[in-house]
Amino acid sequence: MSRQLCWFRNDLRVQDNSALIQALNAGETVGIYIATPQQWQMHDDAPIKIDFWRRNLEVLQNELAKLQVPLLFFQVKDYQEIPALIEKIIEQYSIAGVHYNIEYPLNERRRDAAVEKVCDKHKVKAVAYEDQCLLPPDLVFTKQGQPFKVFTPYARASRELLETAGSVSAYGLEPDSLSQEKPALATLDIACKLNDIDWPEEQGNWAKRWPAGEQHANRQLRHFVEHSIADYQEDRDKPALEGTSSLSPYLCSGIISVRACWEAAVSAGSNASIRTWCNELLWRDFYKYVMHHFPHVCMHQAWNDKYDNVPWRHDEQEFERWTQGETGFPLIDAAMQQLLQTGWMHNRLRMLVAMFLSKNLLIDWRWGERWFMQNLIDGDFAANNGGWQWSASTGTDAAPYFRIFNPVRQSERFDPEGEFIRQYVPILANESAKTIHDPGKLQAEYFEALVDLKFSRERALAAFKKQ
């Protein structure tokens, strides 16, 4: 058998990892991880997410060692330097095959195309696997053979395909025998130790709040399916409850496979709550699908070019107050504090703050998209871009521009007692459920409301109507 390379990127797990399984089936396997600190900066990857990678790589290295697969670390500046590095690795280790799971954004696809060329030059087989989604993006089309632009028919078609297959693993791969003899490798002096990589400094409670490792992710999935999925339909919009799975950081970095999530949910039954949660997994697929079929969204462009010329305001002071949770609207501020303090934000609140920024403040949604990426542990280009373009009404199947959330009504509806607000904005701890939602009713001294809701709503409607 010939020596194979498994190149780990955002699939930091052993279980149900298509590239790893295929590499092991093809021959003696060596794992590699290539850190690219300047690329991380260019892509606005958040320090909390990069630190999460570091902690998960440590676990992955141990898990792979049990299978006798060494995991080697390398560091280069950015994607440009990767093909030359792969070339050196191929030569040094006499590699016959390179295996990796596909990433859909444009820069990653260009990087992989350059690596394939290098492999071709050396007559090494480079194999890319569809692993990140329940269904490969090139499998789901309209009856006319076009990519879907609207989520509901896309989801219906996907479900049909998944049901016909009987099991999502039909589109993934079953692990064969995963162990091997440990390869004897000459040291490669360009490899480094995990700790030699320029990781961001670990802070506060990151590791406690977001433990690393696939075992943890699996436990969290099991716990969610056993205790919370039945009430998901009811609880998922209430940020004060733990009504959602909090699995997004694990899905985003590939610590758990989306197939494992789907299978766990489906085997728990088929009521409305379970279907709703599975739909969220399909939303995740959908935004990767959009990125694959409409790559212009990777280049800071609105999906819908009708909205290319919205007169966005570029007010830095207002933006700064939004980022720091100082808008004067308690639920918006609590949400922004949740992001700053935990690196994560509840979905209902992501929609709310994104709409507030892009509609009430009429600030360019790309500023908000970037701030999210710079701070989220689950920052995912496709889901984040999709969520922002949905909220700003510029995306596929987006919220219509005239449907603007009212942050006070949303607060009364989804955090009726004000518990979530009190947790993240302690200065409002003594407000009653009646006074806590509305800047005009607050008893405590607090930030003045950044905008008048009626005025700002009309300003947004006028700006969008002109397009």
Ligand SMILES: Cc1cc2nc3c(=O)[nH]c(=O)nc-3n(C[C@H](O)[C@H](O)[C@H](O)COP(=O)(O)OP(=O)(O)OC[C@H]3O[C@@H](n4cnc5c(N)ncnc54)[C@H](O)[C@@H]3O)c2cc1C
């Ligand atoms: C403006 C905005 C930005 C967002 N940015 C991101 C992001 O960077 N990364 C990210 O993973 N999600 C993003 N989302 C989607 C969603 O908010 C998060 O996936 C969700 O809050 C994660 O919490 P959970 O794991 O408890 O989700 P659950 O409700 O338990 O859902 C299960 C999984 O389904 C997926 N999912 C759920 N909702 C969505 C959705 N609307 N779009 C795509 N996938 C979804 C996630 O992988 C999630 O972990 C964004 C949404 C908005 C409105």
